Amino acid sequence: MKMKNKEEVYPRYCDITGEGMWSGYYVNDNAYIKYDDDLEAYIKKETEYDSVDEAHEDEYYYYTEWEENDIEDEY
Numbered sequence: 502m503k504m505k506n507k508e509e510v511y512p513r514y515c516d517i518t519g520e521g522m523w524s525g526y527y528v529n530d531n532a533y534i535k536y537d538d539d540l541e542a543y544i545k546k547e548t549e550y551d552s553v554d555e556a557h558e559d560e561y562y563y564y565t566e567w568e569e570n571d572i573e574d575e576y
Contacts, residue, residue: 512567517543524566534562 511521515535525535534540540562541553550556
């Protein structure tokens with residue numbers, strides 16, 4: 502008997518790429534971003550911060566990792 506491949510489920514999905522995330526950035530306006538370049542572009546386009554460093558100093562975003570038990574909280 503063949504088992505069907507389970508579609509992988511992720512605890513979060515990137516708001517820029519739509520890709521599943523096990524780690525990435527949480528932005529204080531409730532956005533999840535997977536990649537550094539996308540975070541930089543988002544901050545420059547969507548905020549008044551001059552740089553990613555300035556936004557980080559102001560605690561506008563942080564990097565985090567999710568674990569398998571966080572899937573229950575999936576968005």
